[in-house]
Amino acid sequence: MAQDPFSPSDLPPELLDVEVDTRPLAMVLLSRSVRPFLLLAGAVIFVVILRATPPPGLGRSGEAALAVFALCVVYWITGALPLVVTGLLAIVLLGMCGVMTPRAAYSLFGSEAVFFVLAAFMLAAAVNYRGLGRRVAIIVFARYGRTPHGLLRAIYLLSALMSFLIPEHAVAAIVFPIVLNLVNSLETAARRSRYPTALFLAMAWGTNIGGIATLLGGARGPLALGILTESTGATISFIHWSLATLPLVALLLVVGYFVLVAWFADEPVDIERSIAAISQRRAQLGRISFEETAVAVVLGVTVVAWSLFSDKLGLAGIAILAVVALFVFDLLSWQEVEGHVNWGIILMYGGAIALGSALERSKAAAFMAQAMARHTKSPTLLLALLSLLAELLGESLSHSAVVASMVPVGLGLAGHYGMDVRALTLAITLPAGLTYIMPVSTPANALAYSGGYLRTRDLIVPGTILILASWLGLNLMMHLYWPLIGLSPFSSAH
Amino acid sequence: MTADISKNPALLKLDLALRGVNASAPAGVQWLEMLLDGEIWARARINPDSPLRLEHGAQGDVIHDGDSEVVVRVTAPPEYARRLTQRGVAIGKIATVHGAYAVVELNGGCGVSMPGRVCALCRGRELTEKPGEIWAIQDVIEALGAIFKEGAAEFVLFQLGYLPGDDAGLKLLLPYIETVRRHFDTIVAVSMHPPADPRAIERAYASGVDALSYNLEAADAESLQRHFPGRARFIGRNRYFHSLSHAAKVFPGGAVACELTVGLSPEEKIREAIAELAEIGVLPILSLDPAGAADRSAVEFGPLYGYLFDEVVKAGLNMSWARDLSHVITPVEARYFVVNAPQLPVLLHNLARNRIGALATRSLAKLRRRLRVRYVRASFDSSRL
Numbered sequence: 069m070a071q072d073p074f075s076p077s078d079l080p081p082e083l084l085d086v087e088v089d090t091r092p093l094a095m096v097l098l099s100r101s102v103r104p105f106l107l108l109a110g111a112v113i114f115v116v117i118l119r120a121t122p123p124p125g126l127g128r129s130g131e132a133a134l135a136v137f138a139l140c141v142v143y144w145i146t147g148a149l150p151l152v153v154t155g156l157l158a159i160v161l162l163g164m165c166g167v168m169t170p171r172a173a174y175s176l177f178g179s180e181a182v183f184f185v186l187a188a189f190m191l192a193a194a195v196n197y198r199g200l201g202r203r204v205a206i207i208v209f210a211r212y213g214r215t216p217h218g219l220l221r222a223i224y225l226l227s228a229l230m231s232f233l234i235p236e237h238a239v240a241a242i243v244f245p246i247v248l249n250l251v252n253s254l255e256t257a258a259r260r261s262r263y264p265t266a267l268f269l270a271m272a273w274g275t276n277i278g279g280i281a282t283l284l285g286g287a288r289g290p291l292a293l294g295i296l297t298e299s300t301g302a303t304i305s306f307i308h309w310s311l312a313t314l315p316l317v318a319l320l321l322v323v324g325y326f327v328l329v330a331w332f333a334d335e336p337v338d339i340e341r342s343i344a345a346i347s348q349r350r351a352q353l354g355r356i357s358f359e360e361t362a363v364a365v366v367l368g369v370t371v372v373a374w375s376l377f378s379d380k381l382g383l384a385g386i387a388i389l390a391v392v393a394l395f396v397f398d399l400l401s402w403q404e405v406e407g408h409v410n411w412g413i414i415l416m417y418g419g420a421i422a423l424g425s426a427l428e429r430s431k432a433a434a435f436m437a438q439a440m441a442r443h444t445k446s447p448t449l450l451l452a453l454l455s456l457l458a459e460l461l462g463e464s465l466s467h468s469a470v471v472a473s474m475v476p477v478g479l480g481l482a483g484h485y486g487m488d489v490r491a492l493t494l495a496i497t498l499p500a501g502l503t504y505i506m507p508v509s510t511p512a513n514a515l516a517y518s519g520g521y522l523r524t525r526d527l528i529v530p531g532t533i534l535i536l537a538s539w540l541g542l543n544l545m546m547h548l549y550w551p552l553i554g555l556s557p558f559s560s561a562h
Numbered sequence: 563m564t565a566d567i568s569k570n571p572a573l574l575k576l577d578l579a580l581r582g583v584n585a586s587a588p589a590g591v592q593w594l595e596m597l598l599d600g601e602i603w604a605r606a607r608i609n610p611d612s613p614l615r616l617e618h619g620a621q622g623d624v625i626h627d628g629d630s631e632v633v634v635r636v637t638a639p640p641e642y643a644r645r646l647t648q649r650g651v652a653i654g655k656i657a658t659v660h661g662a663y664a665v666v667e668l669n670g671g672c673g674v675s676m677p678g679r680v681c682a683l684c685r686g687r688e689l690t691e692k693p694g695e696i697w698a699i700q701d702v703i704e705a706l707g708a709i710f711k712e713g714a715a716e717f718v719l720f721q722l723g724y725l726p727g728d729d730a731g732l733k734l735l736l737p738y739i740e741t742v743r744r745h746f747d748t749i750v751a752v753s754m755h756p757p758a759d760p761r762a763i764e765r766a767y768a769s770g771v772d773a774l775s776y777n778l779e780a781a782d783a784e785s786l787q788r789h790f791p792g793r794a795r796f797i798g799r800n801r802y803f804h805s806l807s808h809a810a811k812v813f814p815g816g817a818v819a820c821e822l823t824v825g826l827s828p829e830e831k832i833r834e835a836i837a838e839l840a841e842i843g844v845l846p847i848l849s850l851d852p853a854g855a856a857d858r859s860a861v862e863f864g865p866l867y868g869y870l871f872d873e874v875v876k877a878g879l880n881m882s883w884a885r886d887l888s889h890v891i892t893p894v895e896a897r898y899f900v901v902n903a904p905q906l907p908v909l910l911h912n913l914a915r916n917r918i919g920a921l922a923t924r925s926l927a928k929l930r931r932r933l934r935v936r937y938v939r940a941s942f943d944s945s946r947l
Binding site: 086087088089090093096097100252520 | 728759760761764765767768811812930933934935936937
């Protein structure tokens with residue numbers, strides 16, 4: 069067939085945003101009408117727990133905390149209310165039900181984790197708006213993407229590495245338009261092959277796997293850290309977090325690449341037009357600007373400072389100083405910050421951290437842990453089950469909802485079994501971020517699906533392989549590697 | 563099937579398409595739109611050599627064919643056609659009425675049966691030629707407003723010729739769709755080339771397009787190559803079927819149609835294409851190229867149209883979306899070529915035609931869109947947390 073005159077066009081982003089649910093209409097109708105019932109179910113559970121006689125070992129405030137927690141878990145998991153609104157509801161209810169004073173509840177908004185996330189988003193905004201991320205991506209793709217597998221590797225590894233430094237959603241937002249352009253530039257035959265699927269998946273999987281490497285990759289890490297610190301006083305340093313995760317990340321990147329190639333990039337495709345397109349964009353970049361260099365320097369210094377001085381200065385302190393530097397050098401405007409930062413996250417995190425703290429202080433977490441421990445005597449098995457549950461829930465729920473729902477319970481279990489609360493926090497938080505199949509699970513997956521080439525049914529087998537690899541890899545690391553770096557799950561050193 | 567045009571309005575419609583009508587018409591008028599028995603819209607070119615004579619008698623407008631005569635209702639020259647928009651563009655140039663549709667041709671439109679010409683892409687040689695006229699949205703809204711006010715049409719059909727881009731011009735069309743949706747409570751249909759990017763189909767549905775057609779016209783690959791070398795070269799028959807199949811999953815049942823033109827391809831190939839389309843959930847509709855079928859009579863085509871009806875019934879497709887089109891024979895009209903045709907499709911079709919049925923159709927279409935369309939942004943926002 070001759071050259072296609074329907075050459076790629078630059079559609080406004082809102083037009084890339086639509087998907088049509090083609091399930092039978094009855095099923096669509098059912099899924100859309102279930103919300104009122106879910107809202108009612110949450111409210112009924114809340115009232116029933118609140119009005120019941122407290123069981124032995126649980127005080128009135130613990131029972132109220134449990135009622136609020138149950139309500140929030142129902143709404144977070146089912147999405148009956150936006151996550152942010154549920155987080156706000158938690159704060160209000162904690163005060164109204166007498167779990168803690170309203171003043172104490174609202175003061176938990178001031179958690180260091182919240183400010184760390186906020187500053188991390190601002191840093192990502194600078195990387196995005198000053199064009200540094202786009203430049204790096206284009207240069208890497210142009211340099212290493214000369215063959216179909218080379219391009220796949222470049223997208224995969226760059227997405228992973230960038231997620232070490234900036235939040236996953238920012239990485240996806242930078243890489244996705246370039247991948248879309250590359251796919252649109254492919255010859256029609258190549259576009260009809262599975263290769264475009266492989267490129268979008270390389271972006272999504274690379275971003276998700278890389279996102280667990282540091283505290284910067286996803287906001288769930290700081291959230292878990294916030295709940296851990298506010299509830300138990302323990303913490304995990306920036307470098308310690310990364311030391312714990314990097315071997316797992318390396319292992320999963322290798323497994324993920326082989327799965328990608330075996331399932332989606334096993335046939336020869338012609339990518340000459342994509343190479344030409346990326347070369348053209350490379351040529352249009354020109355020389356690196358002062359702003360791009362300055363943002364790179366600020367980001368580099370910040371990461372070094374997090375690694376060396378976070379114990380003294382605090383993660384949030386260093387992050388906010390970095391943001392101040394960006395404003396001092398005119399590398400970021402407040403308008404850009406407002407456009408880039410998801411303010412809902414701050415509100416949701418405040419609520420989730422307050423709820424976690426309330427469960428711990430009112431002994432409700434310990435009560436839940438004891439109840440669960442009655443069914444499982446083996447802490448090893450419990451850890452394996454918790455990590456598997458977090459992995460599976462992370463596929464279909466917001467990662468933050470999974471962390472907010474499971475970490476408080478996990479901390480109670482850690483206390484019950486005398487386990488290291490830090491290891492348990494990691495055992496829940498890391499798998500919650502390792503998602504490979506569903507579009508709603510991460511921003512990278514959502515964007516990859518919006519490319520129009522991914523279908524859930526095509527991802528079930530390869531995605532399941534990766535889920536299992538992630539779970540087995542994590543459990544291996546927990547038992548064999550983490551004790552070597554002072555994170556033994558079965559020692560209550562902290 | 564009866565071969566008497568006074569008893570078979572679909573046969574008369576076919577005959578009019580084939581031979582035209584001998585009628586006295588004001589200067590410059592080349593086509594007549596008329597309503598036949600059974601509420602069937604027909605379109606006939608003025609042809610002084612046609613044996614079908616149109617006369618105005620005591621009963622009204624009557625078509626004579628030998629001894630047979632049929633009362634029809636020829637639509638009066640519309641008032642709106644003489645008016646100008648506020649910006650001074652003749653409304654008759656912006657939109658024309660075919661059957662119950664106000665047809666807006668953007669970029670000149672494309673197609674053998676309705677605009678009567680194909681676009682630059684179809685010809686395949688002149689892809690660089692300037693685009694045809696693309697009307698300002700304000701003018702289009704004014705024109706449609708005038709047409710609806712006069713009661714000359716019920717629905718809107720946008721006809722799009724070749725436009726560059728992966729979405730085959732949808733980006734240009736969307737603002738028109740959205741504005742029409744804001745101003746009028748009507749059914750919006752679009753006829754265009756199939757896009758290279760299948761997501762354009764979802765976007766079309768989400769933006770408010772109710773019915774969609776990618777008109778292959780030439781049923782088989784050889785005829786496509788012969789009549790539309792550009793379409794064969796740049797789009798290919800496979801993309802038509804791929805896009806139509808995808809659209810059939812996105813749009814309501816029966817709302818995706820594909821026009822095949824009798825006279826361009828061998829009859830056997832048309833039958834194969836009809837079966838193929840019905841199988842993937844696409845409603846085949848048949849237009850006629852008089853030049854390609856000049857040596858045959860309308861009756862000879864009867865079995866083909868009967869086959870159209872049978873295949874659509876067999877596939878269980880809803881026939882009520884494709885209706886009141888004057889330039890094609892729709893499946894529900896093709897029932898006149900079948901002996902003892904099942905009455906359920908006709909009943910449903912008639913239900914959809916009356917005032918309450920039409921309102922219900924529009925309301926259900928809106929509800930369906932509301933239920934089915936989701937925005938990836940919602941997932942993105944949620945997953946970001």
